[in-house]
Amino acid sequence: MTGTTLVRLRGVTRDYREGGRSRPVLASLDAEFVRGEYAAVVGRSGCGKSTLLNLISGIDRPDAGCIEIAGQLITGTSERERTLFRRRQIGFVYQFFNLIPTLTVLENVSLPLALNGEDAGSTQATALRMLAEVGLADRADSFPDVLSGGEQQRVAVARALVHRPCLILADEPTGNLDADSGGQVVSMLTRLVREAGAALILVTHSEQLAARADRILHMAQGRLHSARWSESRSGFLDRRGSIDRDSGALE
């Protein structure tokens, strides 16, 4: 299955209206993501990267265009159907971890399975196995606030993958971590995503993390463009050789 199209976006357009004025964020964006790939999305702050992830996950809807994931046209479904689809097929990793503070580490990781209606016994065993994968089985009964930022993000990685989604969306997952723990979190995330044969779309400002991706996509003028990191010019270069230094700033 690796290498076949998982996500297809066609003509995806999103405007935000503010005080009667319309501000275009995504402008007829086309993109494809394949199973098994790690694609890094870079671009300056405010260019629409989070908006794109929210549209792919079905949290938000485009004003025009269509989005297909695993053969399902999610732009043609109801909010309820999109929620169910998201719970089963998508895993998220956020910049601020978004763990539930009143639940233990194990309960946080179990949550996606519980929401999908799996029975409590198998849920706990599966969540514990996933915690072991991120090296935190011994912290199962801790609450998130006693963990370091890097550890909390590893719990979030376990939670994102525990229900074996086909697509992982990570929005600046290292934005709140030091370089060492950020690198460790992304190594773990990419290894587990590859083992699962899922696709990873990761938004980052870090050139080191983007450089490890199978593809770098640079967002500008509401669209995605193939890009590569240029050491000599300290920025991401698009196909035409234009540079965006801002998006290369370290997180």
Ligand SMILES: Nc1ncnc2c1ncn2[C@@H]1O[C@H](COP(=O)(O)OP(=O)(O)O)[C@@H](O)[C@H]1O
């Ligand atoms: N709910 C909203 N209402 C109005 N404008 C928004 C909303 N969400 C995002 N925006 C605007 O859309 C643009 C893109 O935002 P975002 O996708 O968060 O950018 P990025 O993640 O690349 O920093 C920004 O100008 C932001 O201010």
Ligand SMILES: [Mg+2]
């Ligand atoms: Mg953002």
